[in-house]
Amino acid sequence: MKAVIFDMDGVIIDSEFVYIDFFKRVLEDFDVEISEEDLISLAGLSQQKTDEFLESKLHRKPEEVYDLMKNYIDADKIDYSSLVMDGFYPLLKELKRKNFKLALASSSPKNTIKLVLKELNIEDEFDVVISGEDFVESKPNPEIYTKTCKILGVRPQDAIAIEDSDYGIESAKHAGLTVIARREDRFNFKQDKADFIVDNLQDIKLILEKFEKEKNGVYKIRRKSKEFVKAMFFIDKETFNDDLDDCDIYCLYRNDKMKSAIIKKYDKIVYEKVESDLDLKLILEEIENKEIDEIR
Numbered sequence: 001m002k003a004v005i006f007d008m009d010g011v012i013i014d015s016e017f018v019y020i021d022f023f024k025r026v027l028e029d030f031d032v033e034i035s036e037e038d039l040i041s042l043a044g045l046s047q048q049k050t051d052e053f054l055e056s057k058l059h060r061k062p063e064e065v066y067d068l069m070k071n072y073i074d075a076d077k078i079d080y081s082s083l084v085m086d087g088f089y090p091l092l093k094e095l096k097r098k099n100f101k102l103a104l105a106s107s108s109p110k111n112t113i114k115l116v117l118k119e120l121n122i123e124d125e126f127d128v129v130i131s132g133e134d135f136v137e138s139k140p141n142p143e144i145y146t147k148t149c150k151i152l153g154v155r156p157q158d159a160i161a162i163e164d165s166d167y168g169i170e171s172a173k174h175a176g177l178t179v180i181a182r183r184e185d186r187f188n189f190k191q192d193k194a195d196f197i198v199d200n201l202q203d204i205k206l207i208l209e210k211f212e213k214e215k216n217g218v219y220k221i222r223r224k225s226k227e228f229v230k231a232m233f234f235i236d237k238e239t240f241n242d243d244l245d246d247c248d249i250y251c252l253y254r255n256d257k258m259k260s261a262i263i264k265k266y267d268k269i270v271y272e273k274v275e276s277d278l279d280l281k282l283i284l285e286e287i288e289n290k291e292i293d294e295i296r
Contacts, residue, residue, distance in 0.1 A: 001178070001211050003152050003159040004095055005145065006126075008106035010164035011182055011201075013083040013116060016043040026068050032058055043165065043187040048138055080119040085182070087201030092125060094205050105148045107132035107139050107167075128152055140167040145175035157217065157282060162204065169194050176278075180204055214256035218286035220294045221249040227258075227295045234258050240271040250283050250292065 009015045020039050027034055034057060042050060054065050095102060103126055106113055110131040117123045128151045132138025135147075149156050156176035163169045164184045172179045173193055181194035182201060191197055196207050221231050223244070231249055240263065247270070252260040260274035262283055274280045286292050 001100070001158060001160055001208065001216075003101040003103065003149070003154045005103040005105050005148055005152075005159055005161045005172075005177070007161070007163045007165075007168050008104060008108055008113060008116060010043070010184060011162050012085060012088055012104075012120070013080055014085055015078075015080070015083050016187065018078055018083065019043075023065075026065055027058070029068060030058055030065075040187050043189075048132070049167075080116045084120060085201055087203070091201045091204055092122070094208075096125070098208075101152045101154060102126045103128035103130070103148045103152055105130045105144050105161075107144075109133055139165075139171035140174070142171050142173075142175035145172050145177055149175070149177070155285075160208075162201070163194070164189060164191075166190050180207060210255075215253040215295075216255065218250055218252050218283050218292055220292050221251055222294055225295050227251070230258060231261060234261055234273065235263070235271065236273060239273075242270065250287060252279055252283055 006012055009019075020042055023042060024034075024039055038057070042053065055061070058065065092102075104113065104117075105128075108116075108131060110133055113129060113131055117126075117129070128148055130144060130148050130151075132144060135141065135143050138144055145159075145161060146156065149159050152159070157178075159177045161168070161172035161175075161177045161179050162182065163172055163179055164182045165187070166189050169179050169181055169191060170193065178196075179194045180196045180198060181191040183191070183197050183199050198204055198207070219227070221227050228249070231251055234251070242265075244263075247263050247265045250262050250264070251258050252274075260276075260279040260283065261272070262269055262274070262280070263271040264287075272280060274283070
């Protein structure tokens, strides 16, 4: 893994309930009654989705709501430094020490992101900072993660996204990233699509250590290696029983387990056993990019 991309609200800062409280006070000013369930559903929504919600409930332009909400925020200033999630600073320090490329990809408006980074004194810690405002559709559309990886100069499969909400997890997964979710039980988020779920951000260091020890990605298998023997058991001998002379074997691993394999002879695929078309595409891209480690 080469890069880690953070969401902001619900990952770096525990801000969702603060925003919900402001929305509740604004709605009361408009004499609008709204259920607690509807209020909680605002957590994790993109700016666009929040705008649609407000228009459907209030039949007013979102700008009117935000103007009033801004008055409350200005009068009752949010202390973002008091909302920092446990384990964030130690994790950030560890990621910097290990020279990971770092990015922030949040659905929040640019001015909010800028304010939070300034108050937390982490303005210079990220190589890339992107807001959902920069896109026609923010999360769950994967474009925000695809674009962030492109700017960082890494492939999605070489990046980790740290998320909490349904939309964020879906966005990162569809972009092809490994997703670590910070456990969140207050907003009815469905986090089962995440690759890992942690209770504390510091636990992510253990996952990164696990990645360092395990094989993840595409490898070329050298003959007479232990993995070559495993590959021979993995390959269906009834489908492929040719001589392996002049053949190259490429295997895709996930969490140290062989998941897919292809055999090429003179640059032509003569055998494939893959879990999905996406796996096959990934193997071929790695071969083309010549970024494959060889297992000896």
